[in-house]
Amino acid sequence: MIRLTLLVVAALPLIALGGCNRNTAPGNDREAQVDAAPSPAPRTPAxxxxxxVAVAAxxxxxxxxxxxxxxxGPEGMCSIRLTRVGLPSFVHTGLxxxxxIKxxxxxxxxxAQREGMFADDGLRVAILPLDDKFDSNGLRExxxxVMLPGAEDEIGFRGYEDCSRRIDRPVKGEARSFVSSPWPSAALGTTALIPLLAVAALLEIKTGGRPCRGRRSSRHVRRLGARH
Structure with a gap:
């Protein structure tokens, strides 16, 4: 009798494990299954x-x-993310x-209607970079x-523009091209410098000894209402 009791007690954990194996909740399936690939959202005009739909919501x-x-696909595409690791809320192939948008x-x-302004059927989206160049990871703030058709107020979000899949993005700290600097490399030699020095002298005479300074272009987006 004692031996029979010991066998029953020893078998109780196995019975319990068998019950647990019947759990059909997600992640506890008895057979490995692969979920079907998600289908993309339909593409429609705005x-x-x-x-x-109530645009306020x-x-x-x-x-x-x-x-x-x-x-x-993501290659050659930039995306707007609300966090550094978030999923895209807007994508573009260039400003x-x-x-x-979804x-x-x-x-x-x-x-694009113009640089940084996209539109379709009264819907408009403006992208305003807060930095001229991207960091080494292809991100910038x-x-x-978002200006919804018929809405009194616009909706504003601050996040990151991710252009890590584009090779033509300007990166912080990278060497500037010769357009940004009027002086050629020393490898050109003294002969190449003589015409440039003469032109520089003429410019100095015409500007009264003051160097010419270029202006940085500014971008302005018309605000339609109070931004949230």
Missing amino acids: AQALSG VQPETMTDADIASLG DRTGA LNGKLIPMR AEMI
């Missing part, structure tokens, strides 16, 4: 995507990898080219202003 949504793939579960392709 008027159709926002039809019948509309907020930019993050894009999945499937969304990005349906737009042509003067094309872009896309609203109401739909991808809305947009075209930026603001995204």
Whole structure:
């Protein structure tokens, strides 16, 4: 009898484990299964995507990898992220080219009206970089202003512009080209410097001894209302 009791007690953990193995909650499946690949959000014009929707409740949504793939893939594309490691809320192929935003579960392709301003069917998105150049990781701080059609106020977000997939981005600390500096390399020799020195002397005479200074271009985006 004692031996039979010991066998029953020893078998209790095995019975308990068998019960645990019947757990069908996600992550506890008895058989390994692969989830189906997510499908991208449909691409529609802004008027159709926002039809019948209260624009006051509309907020930019993050894009999945499937969304990005349906737009042509991440290569050569920049994205606006609300955090350094967040998913994209807006993507573009250049501030003067094309872009896309996800609203109401739909991808809305947009075209640039001018540098940093994208539009489609009354919807406008402005991208305002807060720094001229990107860091070594291809990031720089930026603001995204969303102007929904029919809305009284614009929606403002501050985050990061990620252009790590573009090779033509200006990077902090990289050597400037000869356009930024009027003096050639010493490797050109003294003969190449003589014409440049003569031109510099003439410019100094015409400007009264004051060096000419260029102006940095400034970009202005019209505010439509109080930004949240």
